[in-house]
Each structure stands twice: as structure tokens, then as C-alpha cells.
Amino acid sequence: MADLFDLAAAYACGIAANHPFVDGNKCAALVVSRTFCG
Helix, strand or coil: CCCHHHHHHHHHHHHHHHCCCCCCHHHHHHHHHHHHHC
């Protein structure tokens, strides 16, 4: 069973890999993972 950190890592990896933004995908992934973890 995945814990909170596994889910945050998968969420950040998905954002960084899928490039939903024109610029700043890695920064957005970092912010989302830090926010998700609390």
C-alpha cells in the first residue's frame, strides 16, 4: 500500500513528465509535492 510520500512522488513525477505547462514544470512539480506532503 502506498504511503503519503509515494503518492506525492508519483504526483510530482506525473506533472514533470507530462509537461502540462509551457514553462516551469519541474518547479510546479516540486511545489505540488511539498504542498501535498504538508
